Amino acid sequence: MNEVRVQAGDFDLGHEVARLRANDARIGAVVSFVGTVRDLNDGAKVSEMELEHYPGMTEKSLEEIAARACERWPLYGTLVIHRxxxxxPLDQIVLVACSAAHRGDAFAACEFIMDYLKTEAPFWKKEQTPDGARWVDARVSDDAAMAKWQAG
Structure with a gap:
């Protein structure tokens, strides 16, 4: 199973991981990452974060990122859900999960997908702070995380 979903509604981690495993006896590892909304960013209190995307283009971008992971590692499945x-604050934003025969492949692929998602997927974040709304800029640390995959 390779699946990408962009949705407004929440997701159930247990349910989604069970779907990814789907009683496949070849799977020895499922690695998942769940990103959540923090209440503080760059020193400012955050009361809400709004995520915008470009429908169609966003899903295609996420599918391409997951496909690159499948080319690099022997995966049985990938799942990317982005809200x-x-x-x-505390709401779930993103789920990335990868299944493989071995944990090393699943861990590496999950991290790879998340690093590329943060830098290449067309999402825009706007935070509500006590000083008003502000758009969140890309982080240098996200670019550095992605660069390690290009070097090796």
Whole structure:
């Protein structure tokens, strides 16, 4: 199973991982990452974060990132769920999960997908702070995380 979903609604981690495993006895490892909304960013209190995307282009970008992971590692499945719309602190934003025969492949692929998602997927984040709304800029640390995959 290789699946990408962009949605406003929340997701159930246990349910999604069970779907990814789908009683496949070849799978020896499932690695997942769940990103959540923090209540503090760059020193400012965040009361809400709104995620915008470009429908169609966003899904295609995520599918291409997952496909690159499948080319690099022997995976049995990938799942990327990314939420859009208004989100509050503690809300889940993103789920990336990878299944493989061995944990090393699953861990590496999951990290790879997340690093590329943060830098290449067309999402825009706007935070509500006590000083008003502000757009969140890309982080140098995200570019550095992605660069390690290009070097090796």
């Amino acid at each position: 859009v719309g208004p989100l509050a």
